[in-house]
Amino acid sequence: MIRIKILSVATFMFFSLNVFSQALEEKIENFLLENPEVILKSLQNFEEKKAKEQEVTNQKIINENLESLTDSSNGLFDGNINSKKIVVKFFDFNCSYCKKAHNDIQKLLKKEDVKVIYKNFPILSENSVFLAKLGIFIAEKDIDSFNSFYKMINENKGRVSKEKLSEITKKLGVNLDELNNEQVNSRLEKKLKEDVDLANKLGLRGTPAFVVGNEIIFGYVPADELLNKIN
Numbered sequence: 001m002i003r004i005k006i007l008s009v010a011t012f013m014f015f016s017l018n019v020f021s022q023a024l025e026e027k028i029e030n031f032l033l034e035n036p037e038v039i040l041k042s043l044q045n046f047e048e049k050k051a052k053e054q055e056v057t058n059q060k061i062i063n064e065n066l067e068s069l070t071d072s073s074n075g076l077f078d079g080n081i082n083s084k085k086i087v088v089k090f091f092d093f094n095c096s097y098c099k100k101a102h103n104d105i106q107k108l109l110k111k112e113d114v115k116v117i118y119k120n121f122p123i124l125s126e127n128s129v130f131l132a133k134l135g136i137f138i139a140e141k142d143i144d145s146f147n148s149f150y151k152m153i154n155e156n157k158g159r160v161s162k163e164k165l166s167e168i169t170k171k172l173g174v175n176l177d178e179l180n181n182e183q184v185n186s187r188l189e190k191k192l193k194e195d196v197d198l199a200n201k202l203g204l205r206g207t208p209a210f211v212v213g214n215e216i217i218f219g220y221v222p223a224d225e226l227l228n229k230i231n
Contacts, residue, residue, distance in 0.1 A: 059214040061202055068198050069117070069211055074191055075139030076118040078105075078147050083115040085230050088211040090121040090199050093131035093153050093160075095207045097220045102154035104223035112227060118150065120195040121207050127159070132195075133188040138174055145172050 062069065069088050072081070089105065091098040105116055120135070122128035131153065139146035152168050153160055160168075169176055178184055199209070202216055210217040212229045221229075 062211060062214055062216065065198060065201055068194070069119075072115070072117050074136060075143045075146055076120075076135065077115060077143070078118075078150075079109050079115045080113050081115060083113050085112065085114040086117060086212075087114060087226060087230065088117045088119060090119045090195075090202075090204055090207055090209040090211075092120075092122050092124050092128045092207040093135070094122075094124045094128045098208045099154045101208045101220050102151070104221070104226065106151075107223040108226055108230075111223075112230065114230060119198060120192055121199040121204060121209070122192075122196075123207065129192070131160070132192055133185070134169075134174075134176075134179065136188050136191050137179060137184070138172065141174075145174070148172060149174075 070086060087105070087108070089098075089101070091101075108114060109116065118135075120132040122132040135146060135149060135153075138149050149168065149172060156164060166176075179188070202209070202211070204216075205218065208220060210221060210226070212226065215229060217229070
């Protein structure tokens with residue numbers, strides 16, 4: 001008899017708790033339906049928290065790789081070499097948004113005493129890899145020739161044809177046959193790998209991408225926004 005009473009009490013309590021739980025869930029659901037701004041505020045707080053966490057992570061990664069980021073000894077840079085205002089641009093020669101960003105970078109260089117460091121991240125095609133190595137090869141010989149090459153490729157609409165590339169290299173006095181040399185190619189691949197490894201360390205997923213100060217910027221950014229971040 002006692003056992004039956006205990007079971008009855010337990011069953012009653014279980015049933016009561018279920019009823020209470022369901023009622024509470026209904027109240028919470030009704031409250032949220034009547035006050036959707038609570039959910040929006042919660043999501044906003046969550047996104048802000050994640051953004052701050054990512055910002056701290058990015059700052060740490062940048063600081064750990066600062067020497068590699070600001071190294072322009074390979075000649076892939078434009079602007080004032082001694083400027084303290086530095087923009088690092090990761091790019092792919094076949095990326096349409098990189099070409100769009102090129103126009104903004106040129107505006108920036110005219111407006112501001114700034115140094116723009118270029119880092120290759122050729123992810124779109126084998127042609128992108130070839131152009132990246134060619135750019136490094138030209139920069140090894142002469143920085144002005146590299147900047148001319150960089151501008152001509154980026155100001156060309158669409159993919160650069162073989163004819164157009166031949167025209168550009170002839171104009172710059174570059175012998176493409178030299179890239180077939182195994183030793184030269186091996187050296188260029190090593191330098192290219194340094195850029196790609198750096199992009200991967202930064203967690204870059206595409207191009208263009210920029211590093212300004214302690215901030216990693218993914219995607220296209222107009223000149224005015226870049227200028228604000230620099231200053």
